[in-house]
Each structure stands twice: as C-alpha cells, then as structure tokens.
Amino acid sequence: MFKLVIGDTAFDKFLEFNLNLRYDSVASDFSFTAWFDPSNEAHKRAFKPGDYQTAKVYYNDEILLTGTVLNMSFVSSAQNNALAISGYSHTGVLEDCQIPTSAYPLHSKGLDLKSITEKICAEFGINVIVDPSVSGRIGKVFKNATATNQQSAKQYITDMAAQQGIIVTHDANGNIILTECNTKATPLFDFTGGIPGIDFTLDFDGQKMHSDVTTLRQAKIGGRNTKKNPVVGQAKVSNPYCNVFRPRVARQQAGDEHDTGKAARTNLSEELKGIGIKGNLSTWNINGVFIKPNQIITLENPYLFLFKKTRFFIESVSYKLDTNGESCSINCYLPEVYNQDTPKNIFE
Incomplete structure (x- = not known):
C-alpha cells in the first residue's frame, strides 16, 4: 500500500492518490486529496503553504520517490473540507x-x-x-x-x-x-494473446514522422547560418516508418564534428516517439512483480497491428488509488528510441 511521509508525519489514508513515475525525465510527480483537520498540529506542520517540505512516497516499504511538496488547494464548504496537494521529485527544480x-x-x-x-x-x-x-x-x-x-x-x-x-x-x-537504457534486458512481462483486465492502445503519429532527418553542424554551435557561421558538416538518417518524401532539417545544438551523427540519431529517436503503446491495468503487480519504468515488455496483438511479438520499453507508469481500488497505466515506446540501433519497421 502507498504511504506518504511529509516532514515527520506519515499518511496512509487518502480520498485519492496519484503517482507518476518516469524514466526519460529528470523528475516524477505525485498528488493526493485527503481530509484536512485545522485543529491537528501534524496536519498544520505538514500542509503549511510555502514550506516546500520534503515528501517521500513508499509502496510496501520500498521508497519510490523523494521529493518536494509544491502546491496546496484548500476547500471549505458545507460538503467537505478536502485538501489537494501535489509535488515532484527533488530533481524537478531543474525544470523550473x-x-x-x-x-x-x-x-x-x-x-x-x-x-x-x-x-x-x-x-x-x-x-x-x-x-x-x-x-x-x-x-x-x-x-x-x-x-x-x-x-x-x-x-x-x-x-x-x-x-x-x-x-x-x-x-x-x-x-x-x-x-543508458538496458534495452536488451529480458522482458519481465509478455502480453501476447491478451490478459484479462488489461486494455492496450497503439497510437501512430504520422505527422511527427519524416522520411529522413538531416542534422547540420555550424562553425559556431547555436548560431544562425551566415557567411561568418557557415554549415561545416552534416549527417542524415532515414526513418523506416515514412515512405513518402517528408524531409526534416535540424541543427546540432552542442558537441563537435564527432557528435553530428549522434545528434542526427537523437533527432530520429524523438520522431520514433510517435509510436506509443498505452496499457490500462487494474493492478500494480503482475505475477508478483511491481510494475515500474525501465522495464521491457513484449506484445503481440493483431488488433493493434502487431502480428509478431514486439519489444517495448516502459517509459512511465501512472498509479492511482481511490475508492474503486488500485489501477495503473503504462506508457511504452520502441527500444530504438533509447539506443543507437537502426530501427526496423515493426508493421512489415
């Protein structure tokens, strides 16, 4: 079960609790709603606005997040005195x-x-x-x-x-x-043939795709293309998921001539995020294993146009606990988003 510790006060009773764990990000985040008792000194210490207190999220005594309380929303009405609080990992400050x-x-x-x-x-x-x-x-x-x-x-x-x-x-x-991602890891879950209580969707964003991505390196990284700052190198990679002429040109943002190829491959990885799998589950565990990001699953489902077993990388998991019980959703991308392998079209 979830437990939230704010400062020196632990909470395990919530009206609703949400936790979003992410891999390809500098931070994860949490939010919850609970009853607020203004006469409770522990509540007053934990929920004081502007204190930016340390919060820790646990699941069955395993720590999942160490972060900061950011936002509070207090309500006073005849129906309820609920409190909504949210925050993110300590590292989230780097985004702000x-x-x-x-x-x-x-x-x-x-x-x-x-x-x-x-x-x-x-x-x-x-x-x-x-x-x-x-x-x-x-x-x-x-x-x-x-x-x-x-x-x-x-x-x-x-x-x-x-x-x-x-x-x-x-x-x-x-x-x-x-x-770096261990995209070669042994899959922890195989969803071939479907599992009761789990729904999947596959989204393909064709507008995000380009037939090839050319990355230009200029004499001065980050400047405009001028006579004093000409293009001095380039690298091009092809996208197997776009078979019509849709070129893209990008500029290298850092590094030297040895990094131009990697920059081009990184730009292609961003395009490959146009292929995403989302799974909705009525549990946080499968076969006794807690579902977390940075894991590999395999999936074969003709209704998703996946006619052969395909590997996907779990990038994020959103957990929810409310009066209906526990549930979660997983967001997955192709492993080639996170490695330097040449992508192959999974739909062929």
Missing part, C-alpha cells in the same frame, strides 16, 4: 529554474558532461551519479558548450547529454543519474 548566476560563466569549454552536470546540480543540493554503463564515455570533453540564460537547467543538461547518447534520469532518492 534557469542556471543560477552563481554557476556562471555559461560557457563550459573544456569540461565533460559529468563536470557540467555536477556544477549545476550542486547549486540545488542535488547529487549526480554516473551509471557504470556510461562511465567509459562520460569523460569526453566538450570543445564548445554554451548555455543561454533563458534555458532551464534541465534543458541544458539534457541537450548536452543527448549529443553523447546519454540519458538523464533520476532515482527514488532524489539523485540525478547519467545512464
């Missing part, structure tokens, strides 16, 4: 804030991704962990890395990481993780 001036200069020439990320995250009291899967390439120095004062801290870090094929995610303890 620009790089603080105390971390200037914005130009990070000669630094690697780990150093850049640690420099920014330290300003917010956030630890950075490098997964062993990327330790061999995390030390590559950027020749030219400049943020803008309009960029969020998260946007700058993730843009830099994308040029090296590295994912910026977070863990249950509120740390930033530099990693």
